[in-house]
Amino acid sequence: MLVVSRRAGESVVIGDDVTVSVLEVRGDVVRIGIDAPRSVAVHRAELLAQLARSNQEAASPTEDAVDSLLSAIRDRPQGD
Incomplete structure (x- = not known):
């Protein structure tokens, strides 16, 4: 597992076409956005x-x- 620190407005790119962006940090809740095909x-x-x-x-x-x-x-009837 890769562990990175990011601030609001920063992103991580996965592969060629997936971007995970930190939208907001409020207390212990982090809102992220995921841009993927x-x-x-x-x-x-x-x-x-x-x-x-x-x-x-x-x-x-x-x-x-x-x-x-x-x-x-x-209970079902037996057939010959």
Whole structure:
């Protein structure tokens, strides 16, 4: 990880086409601007983590759902 110090109005360039600019520093909050082509995905890390947790929960069946499915399988008519 590269760690740099920047003041408001200063920027860091990543590659040929991504610029991260410090817009404002107020207390412990820093506002940044990111200029990148549309083909570059830019997301807040905490939202990606929340989305990953939501997807994991949605993909994990509850115990009730598993019990219900097992009951349905046991109770279905048997074919020859």
